[in-house]
Amino acid sequence: MIPSSLKSQTSVDVVRPLAPRQLKLVRDATQGGQTAGLASASPCANCVMHWACITGAVPSAQQERLDRMVHTWRKVGKGESLFRAGDTFHALYAIRSGSFKTVVSHPNGTSHVTGFQLSGETLGLDGIAADRHTCDAVALEDSTVCSMPFHCVEDLCQDIRPLQRRLHQLMAEEIVRESGLMLLLAGLTAETRVATFLLNLSTRMQDRGYSGSSFTLRMTREEIGSYLGMQLETVSRALSRFQREGWIAVSGKQIGIVKKSALSEL
Amino acid sequence: MIPSSLKSQTSVDVVRPLAPRQLKLVRDATQGGQTAGLASASPCANCVMHWACITGAVPSAQQERLDRMVHTWRKVGKGESLFRAGDTFHALYAIRSGSFKTVVSHPNGTSHVTGFQLSGETLGLDGIAADRHTCDAVALEDSTVCSMPFHCVEDLCQDIRPLQRRLHQLMAEEIVRESGLMLLLAGLTAETRVATFLLNLSTRMQDRGYSGSSFTLRMTREEIGSYLGMQLETVSRALSRFQREGWIAVSGKQIGIVKKSALSEL
DNA sequence: CGGCTGGTTGATACCGCTCAAATAATGTGG
DNA sequence: CCACATTATTTGAGCGGTATCAACCAGCCG
CATH class of the missing domain: 2.60.120.10 (Jelly Rolls)
Known part of the structure; x- marks a missing residue:
């Protein structure tokens, strides 16, 4: 017990x-x-x-x-x-x-x-x-x-x-x-890792009945960075870039997936 | 054995x-x-x-x-x-x-x-x-x-x-x-990874009744690199460096561990 | 309000990747 | 068993992606 x-x-x-x-x-x-x-x-x-x-x-x-x-x-x-x-x-x-x-x-x-x-x-x-x-x-x-x-x-x-x-x-x-x-950590670039992370989270949120295209990150940039094997600044830059490209919408911990295909093609 | x-x-x-x-x-x-x-x-x-x-x-x-x-x-x-x-x-x-x-x-x-x-x-x-x-x-x-x-x-x-x-x-x-x-891949430098890899292999060989201080690698530099998330050249350079420092003896696939402590302190 | 944590952005340095060439080891067919 | 082809390894030179350092901003909470 x-x-x-x-x-x-x-x-x-x-x-x-x-x-x-x-x-x-x-x-x-x-x-x-x-x-x-x-x-x-x-x-x-x-x-x-x-x-x-x-x-x-x-x-x-x-x-x-x-x-x-x-x-x-x-x-x-x-x-x-x-x-x-x-x-x-x-x-x-x-x-x-x-x-x-x-x-x-x-x-x-x-x-x-x-x-x-x-x-x-x-x-x-x-x-x-x-x-x-x-x-x-x-x-x-x-x-x-x-x-x-x-x-x-x-x-x-x-x-x-x-x-x-x-x-x-x-x-x-x-x-x-x-x-x-491990494959992610060892083989792919920083931006690809972040994209993969977002997509993975998206589907898991969807599985739980939440929207897969708009959700809240419960973890900090630093924790994401640690998970993906990079610095928090690099995570931030990747997110900024994705937003500039019009693929996602970022507002602090709030994430909107705008163009899923673009992310998965990285 | x-x-x-x-x-x-x-x-x-x-x-x-x-x-x-x-x-x-x-x-x-x-x-x-x-x-x-x-x-x-x-x-x-x-x-x-x-x-x-x-x-x-x-x-x-x-x-x-x-x-x-x-x-x-x-x-x-x-x-x-x-x-x-x-x-x-x-x-x-x-x-x-x-x-x-x-x-x-x-x-x-x-x-x-x-x-x-x-x-x-x-x-x-x-x-x-x-x-x-x-x-x-x-x-x-x-x-x-x-x-x-x-x-x-x-x-x-x-x-x-x-x-x-x-x-x-x-x-x-x-x-x-x-x-x-994953911790290895995400957090440590290339040389540290190679050192950790050698030490890990050393103990596993020892567990099997072989010498832990002299053994043969069955894998290529490229395979080691893939495993550790780096290029084969980087693996080779790390091994060369360890040998220059007098920590190991390398002869192709034959490895001798000379100064285990130096490797583990990386 | 003011301290604090979390996030963004910029400048610079450096580790490790890429390309390249030489050498060594391995395998194959004659 | 040798000659040759192929693969594996080492080493060098230069570039680029990330880390690092730093400044600044935005919420949040006592």
């Missing part, structure tokens, strides 16, 4: 184990009560992010076992860490709302953003390797996550084949994602 | 399903007969790479089921592909002898080496994500691999917890490895 003593920061790293009944209510609150009428049977099935979450693979007949597993949730305030490199690994986390960045650090002091995670995506896979996390997961905005104790996940995988399959896919997708990113 | 008395022919993509008894004999041949006296019980357990292989997690009581799973092996000649991007995913491969590179390609034609795999390491994890491989796996020298049909692996995982655990670790290790590589 998740010890409630998990590194608590300023205020918000509170883990709340709740009885299923209470949990339902809390979850409904998270969703602004929109699904209150439906929420009786199975909290996980009613989650707005169910479609993207690892738990989506569990057949409805076994939802009950799922809800027993996913029985804690957690708020993480903007700038706070869900876990840090070196923390012992307990659980995988499904992002219910908000977004995160993952950061790895080199002994020499430099650090690098290895990914941005949106709602529905999973955090913590890195911890499986050595029972210890190897990166920091930091919230880019006030966020909520569901905790899935990993030994419970492994237990469930024994009985629910689709879940096993899904977990394997999830990890493999992460492997593929990273190798794609 | 790694006996590759395996001669490669041109037509090597041969998969040979064998009865267990025959298999034993073939394997013993693969090992140069060194373990012939011991090989009666369980071929997998007698593999020289068992310690590093995913199958090392299977308790001896269940070796027999393992041997039923790992019942095909395959030679891959230098320069040939074990699988290619786009191939449908069937199996994971454990490298029994030799070494490989994995290469991903960008639509625009550029390609990038995402990793080098040595004996005992596993290939094919990328295919799990979409039942289709996303990279090419190319032998850097004449090599042999054991095929492990993935549906069999998943079946066995249901019954053998340690194997499930090991598979998860394996995938997570790959995730961690890649995020470390």
Whole structure:
């Protein structure tokens, strides 16, 4: 189980184990009560992010076992860490709302953003390797996550084949994602990287029901730069150039995609 | 230590399903007969790479089921592909002898080496994500691999917890490895990358019973460059510089590590 | 309001890429 | 086994894309 003593920061790293009944209510609150009428049977099935979450693979007949597993949730305030490199690994986390960045650090002091995670995506896979996390997961905005104790996940995988399959896919997708990113970092120019980044973010926003052509960046230019292996000034210049060309509209963190084709042809 | 008395022919993509008894004999041949006296019980357990292989997690009581799973092996000649991007995913491969590179390609034609795999390491994890491989796996020298049909692996995982655990670790290790590589690509200078590469290879050779201070590169400067995100000339210059400084001894593909500390302090 | 973080833009330096040429290593056919 | 073709490696010279340094601006919050 998740010890409630998990590194608590300023205020918000509170883990709340709740009885299923209470949990339902809390979850409904998270969703602004929109699904209150439906929420009786199975909290996980009613989650707005169910479609993207690892738990989506569990057949409805076994939802009950799922809800027993996913029985804690957690708020993480903007700038706070869900876990840090070196923390012992307990659980995988499904992002219910908000977004995160993952950061790895080199002994020499430099650090690098290895990914941005949106709602529905999973955090913590890195911890499986050595029972210890190897990166920091930091919230880019006030966020909520569901905790899935990993030994419970492994237990469930024994009985629910689709879940096993899904977990394997999830990890493999992460492997593929990273190798794609390496190709980006190693081979392409700064502008191409920024363009690719915008397009990727665009489709992911669209998948979540937001507009793919107008969205808000939750991360700073510096974080984008770190992710893409360049300086923040270079990111800024690339965005300015794209705007001059009429391909995008930039206003601070607000991004509008005007000419997607131009970006993808870089 | 790694006996590759395996001669490669041109037509090597041969998969040979064998009865267990025959298999034993073939394997013993693969090992140069060194373990012939011991090989009666369980071929997998007698593999020289068992310690590093995913199958090392299977308790001896269940070796027999393992041997039923790992019942095909395959030679891959230098320069040939074990699988290619786009191939449908069937199996994971454990490298029994030799070494490989994995290469991903960008639509625009550029390609990038995402990793080098040595004996005992596993290939094919990328295919799990979409039942289709996303990279090419190319032998850097004449090599042999054991095929492990993935549906069999998943079946066995249901019954053998340690194997499930090991598979998860394996995938997570790959995730961690890649995020470390991204840090390398994004943040460090060309010389630092080359130094890190040499040190990494050195420890992996040592783990396999070779000297960590004197070994042969199986890949070209160009492949190293692709892996590290730089041009082959830059790799060559870095190696030359390290030699001028007296930190390493280079003679073509033969590398001697003279002053490990200097390399790690870059 | 004034400090502060985040973002934009400009000037300059430098690392690593590109092009080029010479040399070494490897493979092939006779 | 040699002669030749091919591939791999080293080294040099010059250019260009990014980093770096610096100045300035815009929100934001106490």
